[in-house]
Amino acid sequence: MLLKHHVPPFAKSMNQPAHARAPLRPASSDPLAAYGFVLDEASAHRTSGHLLVTSKCCQPFGLLHGGVSALIAEDLASYGAAIASGYNRVAGIQLSINHFKSAVIGDLVLAEATPAKLGKYLQVWNVRLTKCDQSNTEIKTLISTSTVTLFCNFTVSESDKNAVQFIKEYSKL
Numbered sequence: 001m002l003l004k005h006h007v008p009p010f011a012k013s014m015n016q017p018a019h020a021r022a023p024l025r026p027a028s029s030d031p032l033a034a035y036g037f038v039l040d041e042a043s044a045h046r047t048s049g050h051l052l053v054t055s056k057c058c059q060p061f062g063l064l065h066g067g068v069s070a071l072i073a074e075d076l077a078s079y080g081a082a083i084a085s086g087y088n089r090v091a092g093i094q095l096s097i098n099h100f101k102s103a104v105i106g107d108l109v110l111a112e113a114t115p116a117k118l119g120k121y122l123q124v125w126n127v128r129l130t131k132c133d134q135s136n137t138e139i140k141t142l143i144s145t146s147t148v149t150l151f152c153n154f155t156v157s158e159s160d161k162n163a164v165q166f167i168k169e170y171s172k173l
Contacts, residue, residue, distance in 0.1 A: 032075055035068055037111075039076075042167070044084035047076040048112045053103050064103040069129055069144050070095060076113035077125035077148035082167050084118050089154035089163075097146040101131070108132045110140065116147070123150045 035057040039049040117124040127146040133139035
């Protein structure tokens with residue numbers, strides 16, 4: 001399902017960083033697509049994306065739901081780990097997340113995952129979520145950090161071949 005991407009007015013006048021460009025593809029997974037998350041980059045060394053906070057991804061008090069932050073963290077780490085392991089299947093086995101600041105409806109949240117350890121069977125990825133200042137997108141505030149540990153190099157079954165192709169397409173961004 002392709003979602004229409006909305007770029008906040010304050011981001012349109014900038015030099016078109018990744019989070020301000022029109023998305024090249026829909027969000028990386030169906031749950032994240034429902035929230036409007038867009039994957040901007042996918043590689044073995046960095047995965048990133050962005051989310052315009054709407055009521056769909058907020059808890060009852062109008063703040064970005066911590067579960068959505070965790071979903072973003074695991075999704076980005078999983079993509080990077082799958083690419084780093086040669087497009088083999090991976091599974092998250094541990095997620096730790098710390099929330100420092102809130103994001104509210106209308107905030108642009110940027111997400112970036114980088115590997116801390118790329119092992120043959122275990123990988124650890126660090127994920128940072130920041131929000132852009134609405135008057136100056138160069139000013140970013142850290143809202144959460146996560147550490148995701150993944151078990152890697154599962155054999156890819158026939159039923160998983162489409163998922164591998166999907167990841168390969170994202171890694172060509």
